[in-house]
Amino acid sequence: MKVVVDTGNHIAALAAKLAKPDVVAAYPITPQTTIVEKIAEYVAKGEFSGDYICVESEHSAMSACIGASAAGARTFTATSAHGLLLMHEMLHWAALARLPIVMVNVNRAIGPGWTIWSDQNDSMAQRDTGWIQIYCSSNQEIFDSIIQAFKLAEHKDVQLPVMVCYDGFILSHTSMPVKVPEQKEIDDFLPKREPAWVLDPENPVTHGNIIMPKDYPSIRKAMQDAQENAKKLIPEIAKEWKERFGTYHGDLIEKYRCEDADYIILSYAALGAESKVAIDMLRKEGKKVGLARLRTFRPFPSEDILSLAENADLIVIDRSISIGFEGPLFTEVKSCLYEKSDARVYGFIAGLGGKDVRYTDIGKIVDRVIERKQDGVLWYDMEGGK
Amino acid sequence: MSLKDLPKDEYLLPGSAACPGCPATIGLRTVLKALGKKTILVVPACCTAVIESWYPNSSFNVPLLNIAFEASGAAASGIVSALKQKGRDDINVVVWAGDGGTYDIGIQAMSGAFERGTDFIYICYNNQIYSNTGIQRSGATPYGAWTTTTVGGKGEFPKDMGAIVRAHRIPYVATACISYPEDLYNKVRKAKEIRGPKYIEVLTPCPPGWRFPMDRTVEMGRLAVETGVWPLYEYENEEMTFNGISRAIFEGKYKRKPVEDWLKLQGRFSHLFKPKRDEERIKRFEKFVDDMWERFRKEFG
Incomplete structure (x- = not known):
């Protein structure tokens, strides 16, 4: 365990790196930008072994995460405000497909007029997409929540994407000390993903074809049940983290x-x-x-x-x-x-x-x-x- | 390679929900034979979403990810990255998208995937309309064609998607037509062996959309090629090669059949001939085809 003093965004990038995603797909937007820049730096230095896809829009960032996650990968992305709004359709898609994608949303108000400062209208507008939403109030909480989010999202009783939100500039660009466990300790806490379904030529499935009204309600109900399961698991995962690493920010x-x-x-x-x-x-x-x-x-x-x-x-x-x-x-x-x-x-x-x-x-x-x-x-x- | 030499394996299974005479199923059957078992398909909103049949059934025997209309290129990039992380370089990742999902709403994600050098094949099956939603105009709809959103005939000419894709300088770009299955098969086989982005556009004449009898699908595709309306080519490492009759047309060894021969058989162009002949629009259509071949000769002659 060491103490790192850095901005919320750099801490988010560090947490994402330590969670070892197979694929990161992202598009730059203020105030999220320094996350994708930091990940690019990790890639250039050979510190990040996953594939980093520089996409041409946020809609494509989420679509690429969906493709990667459907092929069994652990995936991460980050965005803000208009980027999150552009993703909206694919947020629903990710959740309905039950893909455990983890995303950081650096909260930013919506234009016009152009604004880069914080409020939560961007993520509140995604309330009904099926994503789990976690809101952070310190850089330590950002770090802990991102890694915990992977464990939560990938849990067999959840299988839903998780959005970790924090205020633009107030946290994203403010440095604070953060306790950072060793890679091995994170690996022990967060084992490899075991997908509930995967695109595999040895076991061909057709995912997402036409579903008749008699079957559709059950997939919605299953999502609701998964959110209820998350209610129980969030405190359990926070407790395990506290026991291992000492930091704790509350349950729900x-x-x-x-x-x-x-x-x-x-x-x-x-x-x-x-x-x-x-x-x-x-x-x-x-x-x-x-x-x-x-x-x-x-x-x-x-x-x-x-x-x-x-x-x-x-x-x-x-x-x-x-x-x-x-x-x-x-x-x-x-x-x-x-x-x-x-x-x-x-x-x-x-x-x-x-x-x-x-x-x-x-x-x-x-x-x-x-x-x-x-x-x-x-x-x-x-x-x-x- | 003749038709009887195509593999016996079937990856498009009987019992699909396609219309009778559907060209997409003819194309899919050929394409999947060429791709083989180790294939993952990405399908945006299009007729194929119906052809798949409904949950929990499927008419496909390869893994298939349905994705939102405009998202295929990006989803394919994600799948390719995930497979790369697993050390799997033996699986074909293939987008199978309609012309609406390619020319219009999906062009950005496709262009992005090409620019990133994603190792995949993007196949556009072009029936020149939004057929799944009930025959609306797309960026691929020909000039003069009736659709439910161009009731008096489309006033604009289609995009030259081949040129747009070639401008990305990807290693392989080809056109094909379901009426020439050996040609289509060979092109998919070739694309499979090339690393990087590949684009194949397949003309798929749609009986209800083009308004012709369902037993004339193959004939309608052949006529499109013989009249020069639809050129067959391969563009490999920035070298253009025309194939079959298109090659003979390009080299001046085959006189194109009159465009009218193709137009007259389709109800969607009937207003150009009845109640009286619309000479001006027919001429404009012919000139568009003439100009296309003239451009080909200038650029690749």
Whole structure:
């Protein structure tokens, strides 16, 4: 085990290398670019033994991963924002084909106007593709999540692709110290992939031909069951990692000072990390506030949220907006509490397009709730932010 | 090589869901005999997705990956990379795509795979329409042809996909027609032995799409070649060779049959002849074919 100080993107590339994918196919887009550059550097130095395909679009990046994965390869790719949106069709394809592709999405807001800064609208728009989504709040979590993602995706009871998300620039271009195990230790943790099906002339299968209505629902149901299985496996894999390597970031959610809290902030990604600072500040002021940072958005941690709502009201901060309704997490939280909890839920939209959200802003959001100045959804960017 | 010498092995099995008289099945049967057992097919949205029959059945006896319409070239690159990592260089990775999936929506992924030097064969079976969706125009549809989206006849000429592919300077580019199975077989056999990207485009006359009786598929392909509408050639290491009748046409040893002989037999061109002859459009069609051969002579003569 050594400690490496590097940016989120370089750490992601390092994790991908140590997971030993057979095939990486990727296309450059800001702020993901330094991942593909780093992998190209590994290839040039002979440190990466897999095949690196420089494709001509993100749609092709995902298509190449699908082809490679269908032929039995462990595959990795990375993208951001418009690249992820261009992939959308193939995200569905990968998940329906039950291919355990692992992808990093460096969250970036969507244009026009052109923006390169972070929010989570890009990955939230992929909610229904069948992919497992993990959101990270530190470079250590990026490293650990990517390697754990391969184990999760390739598990016989899951066989679904996994998207590891983190904020552009806030993490992608910020250096932090990260504990990195030796290659052999990673190999022991992550054995070779055993595909559930493979393109093989010795055992010819036709994959993905016409499926009649009587058979189609069962493939959707199997995906749903696989996401439910992932709910159980994510904590198991995190536990095994912790026992082997000592780092741990929570299961489906990370709880921080929730025990006696009257209010619990629910958020994800970098906003989740910033909220911890806010909570320490609020606690010093005598306000009983805790944090539940969602690590996974799919599968959705309904049971965890229900148990948090037993003794606290919930303050949801979304760095994303479903135009025409409200923040996506706000919607999902209320949906899983429906008829099961009397907790009040407050919704805030903050940090769109990379707008800075400081711990003091999060403090102000909580104060608005405590002072009963807030009902419904508040666009904090417009009213409270600077 | 004559027809009776083709391998007896069948990789396209009986009981496919193709229309009667389907040229794609004729082509697939020949192509798969040439490729043999160690083959992985990549098929985007096209008639072949139907020909496969439906889950859990299949009419194919080689592994086949269905992929989204525009994604074949990239998916093939991924498969080739995966096989390379396994140390398998004895498996043919072959895209089998229609003209819509090649000329139009799939051109980017195909071009990317060619540029990357992916070791695969891309076969476009060209029936000159989106036939699976019910006969709509594509970039390969001939001038003047009726389709459900060119009700009065297409106003534009098709792309010269051969020239577009040749501009990628890949080691092997060929055209073929299902009516000449030995020629098609030999071209696929040759492509199999060449490393790098290979492109073969096969003319597949479609009875319901072109509006001709289902027992005249082979004849319609032959006439396309004999009238010079469809040239048969191989472009290998930047050297052009015309084959069969096309060679005789190129060398001036065979007088092309009138284009009309081909047009008149197809209902999709009937409005050029009835209720009255559309001299202007027929001339334009003929000139397009004349110009193509003139370009060939200038470039390769």
